[in-house]
Amino acid sequence: MQFVDQVKIYLKAGDGGRGCISFRREKYVPRGGPNGGDGGRGGHIIFKTTRDVNTLLDVRYQQHYYAERGEHGMGKDMHGRNGKDMIIPVPIGTLIKDASTDEVLEDLIKDGQEFMAAKGGRGGLGNAHFKTSTRQAPKFAQPGEPGEEKTLVLELKLLADVGLIGLPNAGKSTLISAISSAKPKIADYPFTTLVPVLGVVKARGFRSFVVADIPGLIEGAHRGAGLGFQFLRHVERTSILLHLVDVSEITEEDPVENFEKINKELELYSPGLLEKPQAVVGTKLDIAGGGERLRRLSKYCKDKGYDFFTVCAPKGEGIKRLTAYLAKKVEEKKADS
Numbered sequence: 001m002q003f004v005d006q007v008k009i010y011l012k013a014g015d016g017g018r019g020c021i022s023f024r025r026e027k028y029v030p031r032g033g034p035n036g037g038d039g040g041r042g043g044h045i046i047f048k049t050t051r052d053v054n055t056l057l058d059v060r061y062q063q064h065y066y067a068e069r070g071e072h073g074m075g076k077d078m079h080g081r082n083g084k085d086m087i088i089p090v091p092i093g094t095l096i097k098d099a100s101t102d103e104v105l106e107d108l109i110k111d112g113q114e115f116m117a118a119k120g121g122r123g124g125l126g127n128a129h130f131k132t133s134t135r136q137a138p139k140f141a142q143p144g145e146p147g148e149e150k151t152l153v154l155e156l157k158l159l160a161d162v163g164l165i166g167l168p169n170a171g172k173s174t175l176i177s178a179i180s181s182a183k184p185k186i187a188d189y190p191f192t193t194l195v196p197v198l199g200v201v202k203a204r205g206f207r208s209f210v211v212a213d214i215p216g217l218i219e220g221a222h223r224g225a226g227l228g229f230q231f232l233r234h235v236e237r238t239s240i241l242l243h244l245v246d247v248s249e250i251t252e253e254d255p256v257e258n259f260e261k262i263n264k265e266l267e268l269y270s271p272g273l274l275e276k277p278q279a280v281v282g283t284k285l286d287i288a289g290g291g292e293r294l295r296r297l298s299k300y301c302k303d304k305g306y307d308f309f310t311v312c313a314p315k316g317e318g319i320k321r322l323t324a325y326l327a328k329k330v331e332e333k334k335a336d337s
Contacts, residue, residue: 005156014042014067014083016144019124022075036127040070042120043083121145160212163238171283178313206327247282249289285312
């Protein structure tokens with residue numbers, strides 16, 4: 001399934017129905033007064049979150065939404081039927097913005113949460129409302145009010161407890177497949193993962209938590225290089241960042257420089273991201289050679305105060321210790337919030 005996490009849409013709520021101009025015409029009822037009913041309210045357009053939807057793909061293919069208008073009022077004081085509300089299902093984590101001002105209107109982060117994005121127009125009053133002692137036969141009624149029109153931008157920011165970050169081929173996909181039931185594509189070339197991948201991790205003695213593999217971070221990601229600009233937004237909701245660094249002997253790049261490159265991109269995208277708790281994992285331990293790169297990264301993390309781990313995901317080495325650490329950190333974060 002195609003992963004869609006941003007889309008622009010147009011909404012038009014239903015117009016209100018007209019009020020009715022009517023007079024009683026009944027035998028044996030002389031001087032029958034006004035009895036025009038009110039128009040019905042136009043339908044609202046409402047966003048509602050659901051766990052059954054994981055992407056904005058459906059909204060991408062239908063970008064114009066029109067709610068039902070209210071029925072006009074009728075004689076004999078009959079009220080027009082209200083227009084049916086339109087409910088648009090969206091995934092949990094959807095951010096709703098005004099397209100012209102970029103103002104955040106609502107952040108939908110709970111299952112079943114609703115937001116009225118466009119309000120239906122009020123129905124007009126029938127002429128029965130305008131009868132007075134001096135005006136006993138009003139020949140006018142109110143028109144219905146128009147429904148709201150809006151152009152909005154929907155953004156999906158994944159709700160995950162742990163965000164996996166690192167350069168392409170750092171081992172993120174391999175790790176998430178080792179600690180959860182997620183099955184991302186794994187290959188020996190960059191940008192294997194083209195969309196964020198979520199996995200549920202169960203650590204013994206702790207509650208399960210969600211990990212997100214954030215793809216495509218490279219130098220220049222905050223400007224749109226690689227896939228980073230498209231997916232950096234998904235890092236913002238995580239409780240802790242797990243930074244994976246390749247320490248194998250098959251690459252000549254310095255592990256500390258690689259680590260600092262990604263953190264620089266996070267800072268340039270949003271300075272607040274560096275305030276999140278962050279741990280570092282040296283990956284591909286089975287081909288670390290003499291271990292010089294591993295020792296350099298380990299010393300750097302110790303000096304900077306980062307919690308440091310080493311894993312060989314295909315063999316399962318270091319996985320239990322890492323997942324227990326992450327589970328504990330997630331529970332501590334949730335307890336503080």
